[in-house]
Amino acid sequence: MADVIEIKGVSKSFGNKSVIEKLDLAIPKGKIVGIIGASGSGKTTLLKLITGYYKPDKGNVFYEGANVNHNLYLVKKNIGFATQENSFYTKLSIQENLEYFGSLYNMKSEVIKKNIDKVLPLLELDNARYVIAENLSDGMQRRFDLACALINYPKVLMMDEPTEDLDPPLRRKVLKLIRDLNSVGTTIIITSHLLSEVEDLCDYIAVLHEGKVVRFGTIEQLRDIFGEGDEIHFVTESQRYDAVEKYMKSHAKSVKIENGVLILRAKNAEVLLKLLLGWAKKKKEKVIYADVKRPSLEEVFEVLTKKK
Amino acid sequence: MSMKKLAGIVKKNFRLLMRSKSSSLIVVFGPLLLVLLVGVAFNTANVSGIKISTYSEKYSALTEDLINGIKETKFAVNKLDSQEDCIESVKLGTGHMCIVFPTNLNVQSSNDIIFHVDPSRVNLVYTVKETITNEIEGKSNEISKQLAEGVLGKLSETNLEINDKKTLITSVSSSLRGAESSVVKSIATLEAVDMNRDFDDIPWSDLEAKFGNDTANFDKTYGAIKQQVREFGDILEQVRIARDTANRELTSARSIISQNGLLVGSLGSSLDLIQKNINSLDVKDADTIANPIETQIKPIVTEKSNLNFLFPTLLAMLVMFTGLLLSSTVMIREKSASANFRNFLTPTHNIWFVLGNFITNFLIISLQMVVVLGVSYYFFGKTLLDVVPNLLGALGIIATMYIFVGMFIGQIFKSEETGALASLSTGSLMLFMSNTILPLESLPAFMVKVGLYNPFVISEGIIRKITLFNSSLEAQLTSVYILTGILVGFFILTYIADLRRKN
Numbered sequence: 001m002a003d004v005i006e007i008k009g010v011s012k013s014f015g016n017k018s019v020i021e022k023l024d025l026a027i028p029k030g031k032i033v034g035i036i037g038a039s040g041s042g043k044t045t046l047l048k049l050i051t052g053y054y055k056p057d058k059g060n061v062f063y064e065g066a067n068v069n070h071n072l073y074l075v076k077k078n079i080g081f082a083t084q085e086n087s088f089y090t091k092l093s094i095q096e097n098l099e100y101f102g103s104l105y106n107m108k109s110e111v112i113k114k115n116i117d118k119v120l121p122l123l124e125l126d127n128a129r130y131v132i133a134e135n136l137s138d139g140m141q142r143r144f145d146l147a148c149a150l151i152n153y154p155k156v157l158m159m160d161e162p163t164e165d166l167d168p169p170l171r172r173k174v175l176k177l178i179r180d181l182n183s184v185g186t187t188i189i190i191t192s193h194l195l196s197e198v199e200d201l202c203d204y205i206a207v208l209h210e211g212k213v214v215r216f217g218t219i220e221q222l223r224d225i226f227g228e229g230d231e232i233h234f235v236t237e238s239q240r241y242d243a244v245e246k247y248m249k250s251h252a253k254s255v256k257i258e259n260g261v262l263i264l265r266a267k268n269a270e271v272l273l274k275l276l277l278g279w280a281k282k283k284k285e286k287v288i289y290a291d292v293k294r295p296s297l298e299e300v301f302e303v304l305t306k307k308k
Numbered sequence: 309m310s311m312k313k314l315a316g317i318v319k320k321n322f323r324l325l326m327r328s329k330s331s332s333l334i335v336v337f338g339p340l341l342l343v344l345l346v347g348v349a350f351n352t353a354n355v356s357g358i359k360i361s362t363y364s365e366k367y368s369a370l371t372e373d374l375i376n377g378i379k380e381t382k383f384a385v386n387k388l389d390s391q392e393d394c395i396e397s398v399k400l401g402t403g404h405m406c407i408v409f410p411t412n413l414n415v416q417s418s419n420d421i422i423f424h425v426d427p428s429r430v431n432l433v434y435t436v437k438e439t440i441t442n443e444i445e446g447k448s449n450e451i452s453k454q455l456a457e458g459v460l461g462k463l464s465e466t467n468l469e470i471n472d473k474k475t476l477i478t479s480v481s482s483s484l485r486g487a488e489s490s491v492v493k494s495i496a497t498l499e500a501v502d503m504n505r506d507f508d509d510i511p512w513s514d515l516e517a518k519f520g521n522d523t524a525n526f527d528k529t530y531g532a533i534k535q536q537v538r539e540f541g542d543i544l545e546q547v548r549i550a551r552d553t554a555n556r557e558l559t560s561a562r563s564i565i566s567q568n569g570l571l572v573g574s575l576g577s578s579l580d581l582i583q584k585n586i587n588s589l590d591v592k593d594a595d596t597i598a599n600p601i602e603t604q605i606k607p608i609v610t611e612k613s614n615l616n617f618l619f620p621t622l623l624a625m626l627v628m629f630t631g632l633l634l635s636s637t638v639m640i641r642e643k644s645a646s647a648n649f650r651n652f653l654t655p656t657h658n659i660w661f662v663l664g665n666f667i668t669n670f671l672i673i674s675l676q677m678v679v680v681l682g683v684s685y686y687f688f689g690k691t692l693l694d695v696v697p698n699l700l701g702a703l704g705i706i707a708t709m710y711i712f713v714g715m716f717i718g719q720i721f722k723s724e725e726t727g728a729l730a731s732l733s734t735g736s737l738m739l740f741m742s743n744t745i746l747p748l749e750s751l752p753a754f755m756v757k758v759g760l761y762n763p764f765v766i767s768e769g770i771i772r773k774i775t776l777f778n779s780s781l782e783a784q785l786t787s788v789y790i791l792t793g794i795l796v797g798f799f800i801l802t803y804i805a806d807l808r809r810k811n
Contacts, residue, residue, distance in 0.1 A: 053652055076655040087650040089320065091327040096320070097647075103316030104654035132327070148650055 004029040010059035021211040032188040034198035037208030043191040080154030082146040090134035105152040159190040199297040230269035234262040235289040317664025361403035363394040365411040377443045452598035481572040488565040503548045620772035631710025632731035635669040639718025640727045669711045706767040712798035719805035738764035
């Protein structure tokens with residue numbers, strides 16, 4: 001699988017403040033890649049480095065093997081960017097904005113018109129095409145910004161917090177749109193602080209912390225490498241776990257009893273659950289509740305960022 | 309395809325400017341409003357609001373005439389009771405000027421008409437002073453003309469009288485000559501009378517012979533005759549004496565007649581000379597005598613007010629302030645627009661945005677120029693049309709230069725407020741270092757040198773030469789080259805600033 005974007009040893013500072021530090025990252029072609037990180041971790045800066053808007057202090061960014069800073073025209077032609085803060089002219093209508101940005105991509109009028117006609121219904125903005133942008137609701141403005149990023153149907157679409165401020169139905173529609181775009185081969189890079197959304201949407205996740213990618217991989221890889229394992233919650237009628245607690249300590253990473261609930265952490269949760277159920281049967285303990293919880297991306301993220 | 313980008317940028321800029329009410333008002337209509345106000349302020353065609361205070365101990369007919377003339381120029385005249393009140397009215401601002409007329413002003417009076425003005429109100433003072441001085445000069449000329457007409461009339465009458473009396477002198481001269489001739493003849497006649505008679509020549513012996521011996525009768529007759537002869541001789545002597553006396557008197561009379569003849573001849577010659585002198589006067593027209601040297605100023609435009617002289621300055625000011633304010637505002641707006649990032653994301657070279665902004669500004673200024681020149685056409689008529697091609701060329705270069713200066717200001721400053729302030733400060737600085745506020749020559753030598761390269765001074769000079777003297781651009785190549793140099797310099801600076809900002 002080829003990487004459409006490669007970031008090699010990139011550092012970027014603003015004044016004395018280092019935002020990105022010796023960052024390495026490769027974005028696989030045709031995938032949805034999520035970049036997560038705390039506020040100020042450098043997510044937006046990273047995206048702007050990819051577009052060439054910021055020049056790295058050190059290192060290089062490559063688009064399909066070409067150095068971004070030496071091939072800006074190529075990069076700009078193929079990359080779309082839906083910004084966190086809306087990036088369009090508020091005094092122009094949706095149609096006028098799209099026509100204007102389309103013209104800057106050297107697109108023919110007919111092609112611009114065709115693309116507008118395609119993009120606006122997708123984002124449910126068709127009825128508002130003649131509305132001045134500043135009169136749109138916040139949600140519409142977010143979608144409109146996405147429309148601006150899509151006007152040239154880019155090969156790589158970067159989205160900075162795309163679903164922020166959107167209501168749940170609209171959020172679902174945007175997520176579906178992202179999947180649809182990805183399904184036709186568009187590489188998507190999104191940043192979001194809604195980790196569940198990223199977990200649900202992305203093929204790959206990069207965890208950004210203090211200007212560095214602390215881990216990159218699929219959600220499963222992240223869980224496997226850095227998770228403390230699955231969590232088993234086990235409750236019996238008698239709530240007496242003394243004997244089994246000792247026994248389980250040799251099999252689980254951790255064992256504790258909280259409010260009458262036996263809580264175990266282990267990577268082989270299914271095996272341990274079987275052992276527990278076997279113990280209860282043997283001791284004739286009545287099992288009231290048994291559950292295995294997988295660690296969420298949030299938990300993984302917390303662990304990763306805490307460790308670092 | 310790049311032209312399409314350029315057109316797109318310009319179209320977008322126009323839409324943004326037109327949709328932003330504040331921009332439209334401040335940037336597009338603001339300078340036009342400014343120029344309109346300045347134009348109205350300097351337009352002295354109508355000065356009805358100006359009040360003139362006057363005082364005179366005694367207003368003569370001439371003073372009243374002058375005051376009526378001032379009233380006809382639409383100034384309001386207020387006669388005050390004392391000179392102090394008159395001067396005080398200027399101090400208090402109830403009058404714009406105080407004129408003190410001499411008591412019973414007339415042609416013979418030698419007192420001056422005194423103007424009391426408030427020098428702090430320079431424009432007003434000069435406007436009023438000029439108008440009233442013109443009025444008084446007009447009246448003065450009228451009086452001079454009347455006086456000259458009187459003198460010329462008298463001269464003409466004298467000439468006619470001399471003509472009339474010259475025949476009389478000729479006649480007197482002729483009579484005198486006739487009288488002299490008669491006297492000469494009389495003297496000659498009298499001198500020709502021979503009165504020399506000798507009684508011894510009487511032939512007494514013949515008479516004695518005839519009487520023979522009648523001696524008695526002879527003696528008696530002889531005695532009688534002798535007595536008669538003696539008496540006749542006495543009479544003759546008296547006649548001779550009278551003749552001599554008459555001769556002397558006639559000689560004297562002749563001399564007098566001759567002298568008088570000479571005097572009459574001399575009088576005739578004098579009259580001839582006087583007449584000749586009168587006739588030899590080259591100027592016999594009172595107007596010419598009152599105004600021997602007439603001046604006539606022929607401006608290229610109809611002189612209706614001070615606006616004519618200010619037109620080049622106004623035009624230069626309009627282009628300067630509009631260029632600076634508009635381009636800096638457009639640049640800062642573009643720079644600070646959220647869409648600026650998306651502009652960057654498009655495969656469009658920086659130069660197209662710089663050029664797009666330039667074209668937008670240029671088109672707006674051109675539009676303003678069309679409006680201003682259209683309105684100016686109403687005042688200046690065809691004379692303006694004659695200079696329009698050169699004027700448009702000059703305005704194009706000047707506007708381009710100011711736009712790039714403004715764009716550079718827009719690149720340096722971050723907010724519209726600071727940008728506008730910087731633009732206004734730059735414009736004001738150029739204005740202060742020009743001839744518009746203070747004569748450039750009155751500044752220190754160093755400042756004068758700097759001022760000569762002041763873009764406003766150069767651009768105003770070009771416009772002035774074109775509008776007032778119908779000069780061509782080719783005739784002002786040095787100025788054009790300096791402006792072009794500044795223009796290119798600021799274009800490069802703007803482009804570098806744009807690149808630095810984006811980096």
